[in-house]
Amino acid sequence: MPLRNQGERSASRVIGVPARLVLDFVLFASVVFAYPFLAIARRVTHKR
């Protein structure tokens, strides 16, 4: 039987599921749009 921890403090409980989904969408869109710029920044600033 799975043991679930920490859900009582989740953002879903604190701000509600609809707000949480909006937040997740903002997070997702931010990351998707940020990746190309971060890839450029990585090429410019980082040499392995």
Added chain:
Amino acid sequence: MMVSAMVVMLTLLVAFAWWRFYFFHRKPARAIPPGDELLAAADGRILYVEDVSLDGPPANAYHERVRSAFGVSGDWTVVATYLSIFDAHFVRAPVGGRVKFHHMLPVGKNASMGESFLFAALRRPLPVGRRGYLEKNEFLGVSFEDGPPVLLVLMADWWIDQIVTIVTAGERVSRGQVIGKIQMGSQVDLWVPSESLGTPPKVGDVTRAGETTLSSAGPELVPKAKDLVKVRGAYEDNAR
């Protein structure tokens, strides 16, 4: 113009729904390498590797939290793995043994790990001054009784949904077996006794839970996905 904007928005919404309700929750099968070398516990990129002494006064509150949660002392090496939103979030046992859980409550409210994303994406180590969340956020510690002295810290992000443990306390797990899942969490710290890592991974290296040994982590995915198809089935697959 209006139509183009709507198409972009609709595409983004469909992609979001696919990621949020399907892709994020995937549990890929893994070809667990034979032997007893330490395995990566999580998919992601190495955020930092550092040596820590838990003897005497701790360097910071996070070290003190780990010491009190696990009841350990001595010198350790910490390998922190950052899980991006596109990484599989199932956590696997780096070693075999009987699992023991150590739940640490947050100090106040959980803090955001947003900066970790930027540093991981830039393949840069997360500066010590930007690790405040380690001293505040809730975490679930996992140790392995009658196994090698290895500690896992599953760290919750601000918008943590749940850290789900798929095995029960006291259950014996095999090396590479799925033990839990972080839902929207972002960091897994692997604590091992100092100097027990032959070749520690470097910041920015990619890891795959249950498949990458810590000494084989590299800047790119190794082995590549197409090679995995060939080797899958060659080893026992402990995915559950």
